[in-house]
Amino acid sequence: MNTRKLRVIIPVALMVAIGVGFAFNSGIGTLSAIGWKDISLLCPLGALGTMIASKTLIPQAVVSLVLAVAAILLLGRAFCTWACPVPIVGKLRDVFKKPARAEDAGATADLEADGASPAKARAIVAEEHAVARAQTPLTPAEKKALKGGCASCGSLCASQPATFDSRHFVLGGALLSAAIFGFPVFCLICPIGLTFATIMLVMLLFGGGDVTWSLVAAPALLVVEVLLLRKWCANFCPLSALMSLVAKGNRTFKPAIANEVCLETAKGATCDLCGAACEVGIDVRHPERGAAWSECTKCRACVEVCPTQAITMPLLPKRSASASTLGSFDEEAETAR
């Protein structure tokens, strides 16, 4: 089953449900404090911010934090794919952008016309790319990097994701600013809050005739954060930082590769489609190369892109699957057999 469309439909449905709930005074709240009437699950960052700023222990906030940690341990950053409205807002960028890699799309279309399955066609195109890359002469920078080893490479290594990145600074800044200024500063500019604020302000404008400049300011700030600043989620979002920190303890629903079917281990082919499909930069086949597993948003893109259906997301890791993350696939191929 392809979940590509579901990844848009589910967050949009959630936004619609919250909008309808707002229209009918239902008391389900927004994602900042979702629940029923006086029982709410607070946003973990909001819960921390409000307790730090008001210097009070709020029982509902503490309970929400505990539940949030439990949910993240079980599901990792699944919220980012399956509930958060920000990636949906980010998709508006594609509306203004001309379709990228039209050449590839054309190539896959040609192959598909020849009778190959879409996944297979993509695999072939990917392989062609790999061959092309191997044939291009090295750039001076690459040559220098090869000569001097890792210490001298700079730019090449910089492309590798760090364990501690800019989001963690923003997370620290969000908590620190709440303490210094005495109010949850980040909540004022949170794009999730701004998305729902925009929906509500529009509804209030047409429902109650409430005219305000907030109606311009809220979406404008949202556009700046999500559309103009590139990669909000990867570079700035403190919630994603918080979730990835907790998700270091996540072991469930982790993508696992069946080496006996994977093109690379079974046939020695170069594929790397799973790594290319991952939106947070995890290289599923070679986890040591890309982002950490704690970044996984459980979006299933790798599962679906795999031409041989070798990737699954089991509830609990299997023994052989856990070995695959160590990168010693010779040994592992044997155990798989």
Add this chain to the structure above:
Amino acid sequence: MTDTEERTGAAPEARRRPTLTRRGLCLGLGGMAALAAVGSVKYLGDTPVVRPPGGQDTEALLSACIRCQKCTEICPRDVIVPSHIENGILGTRTPALNFAENYCNFCAEENGGVPLCAAVCPTGALAAPPTPAEETVVLGLAEVNTDWCLAYKLIGCRFCYDACPYEAIELDEYNRPVVIEDTCNGCGACEAACVSLENGSITEGATARAIVVVPPSEN
């Protein structure tokens, strides 16, 4: 076997990630600076607004409110709106009362006199007031603008007088409304009932209704 050993031996080297890239440091510090700038809107000053029941301590409200809009949503009479940015950036999207269509009855009919907004507030930014809330909470004070009020043009309008649930408005010798300050709790029934703006030709230049609730004075 030697091949396997070599691979496992090389693996930890390859797996080591940089702890922090220069780009990450720059973006992160930029983000922190932006948050500091946003935080300093606190010193710009806000125009006081009329708050829902339990939000009368503005400082406590601002320190706890996460702008989740749950109070706006639950309000059965739709009088709670996100505070406008015109009233100050600091309070933007925190709850404020808008009496254009309706007034606050402290949920007397809907929830037995316990305001739903304070009951659902997840952070205690709207602190549950002692019940019955209509007797203990002062949301603000109604003020008559005698330039715009139709009754002060001796037209005989008395909508606000009739609307007040607490008999906090009396009529003077010319049948003009006068607010009794000690009785008024700022529920907004008078403002919701005022028709002065619908009579634009009579009250020329009016930008608001002739009777409006203003926030309680700080003293």
